[in-house]
Amino acid sequence: MSLLEGKNIVVMGVANDRSIAWAIAQSLASQGAKLVFTYENERVEERVRKLVNTIPDAVMLPCNVTVDEDIEKLAGSLKEHFGALHGIVHSIAFARTEELEGLFVNTSRDGFALAHDISAYSLVAVAQKLYPLMTEGGSIMTMTYLGAERAMKNYNVMGVAKAALEASVRYLANDLGQFNIRVNAISAGPIRTLAAKGIKDFNSILKTVEEKAPLRRTTETAEVGDTAMFLMSNLSRGITGEVIYVDSGYHIVGV
Numbered sequence: 001m002s003l004l005e006g007k008n009i010v011v012m013g014v015a016n017d018r019s020i021a022w023a024i025a026q027s028l029a030s031q032g033a034k035l036v037f038t039y040e041n042e043r044v045e046e047r048v049r050k051l052v053n054t055i056p057d058a059v060m061l062p063c064n065v066t067v068d069e070d071i072e073k074l075a076g077s078l079k080e081h082f083g084a085l086h087g088i089v090h091s092i093a094f095a096r097t098e099e100l101e102g103l104f105v106n107t108s109r110d111g112f113a114l115a116h117d118i119s120a121y122s123l124v125a126v127a128q129k130l131y132p133l134m135t136e137g138g139s140i141m142t143m144t145y146l147g148a149e150r151a152m153k154n155y156n157v158m159g160v161a162k163a164a165l166e167a168s169v170r171y172l173a174n175d176l177g178q179f180n181i182r183v184n185a186i187s188a189g190p191i192r193t194l195a196a197k198g199i200k201d202f203n204s205i206l207k208t209v210e211e212k213a214p215l216r217r218t219t220e221t222a223e224v225g226d227t228a229m230f231l232m233s234n235l236s237r238g239i240t241g242e243v244i245y246v247d248s249g250y251h252i253v254g255v
């Protein structure tokens, strides 16, 4: 049985083969989904193209989520390509490296605004322009982290942006439920990716998870990919506004 046969899904946030979005795309493709990929800019275009070319019939389109016209163009291209859209995978975040170390109290005004624009508002902007294409119902998902609810060393402004993202998931879910569109987040354990490189002392975070998480191991991108596939599929039809943890159980453990 292919769980995503006939589903048209846009995957936003592949930068390289370590990207969580890439693992998600592979899980979605394995269940028969038709995929469109978006990429941030020319800097990542060639790398993304090599990956996308390995998935039959997949296409790629540019979309910098800080640019409204890019998102509007994306909506037009998806309408042309797919007609109806069934799924959106939002796996995008950014904060300046200097805001991901030291004290949160030193966060600058523009660093705060930039992190929130790319990491939280972009979900709202994308949902706003693309939900009208979800004429047969749909599923929207994004990626978050435990730093949204706990003050974690060096995660700083990104934690605050993730809190805004998780609240946005609930508000969007409440708005779009009437159109049979669900909105959820996956809270993944730490995974070594390009984005994670910006976080100071990332290795020690991985080590703590290995020691303390109930499953005594770190999270693999494929585990996130398969949960995303569940969220895109009809199997999760009763779930919306939720944050699902794929973190080897780390978030349940006391100090």
Ligand code: NAD
Pocket: 012, 013, 014, 015, 016, 018, 019, 020, 021, 039, 040, 044, 063, 064, 065, 066, 091, 092, 093, 094, 118, 143, 144, 145, 187, 188, 189, 190, 191, 192, 193, 194, 195, 196
């Ligand atoms: P990644 O660097 O592979 O992915 C981040 C993506 O964001 C990249 O593809 C980048 O091009 C894109 N992006 C940044 N600014 C953009 C913009 N203006 N327009 C369009 N795209 C833009 O790293 P990742 O770890 O796969 O991150 C994906 C998501 O998962 C992020 O939301 C991240 O916060 C979240 N997450 C990561 C971890 C982890 O430990 N790696 C844990 C929990 C959640």
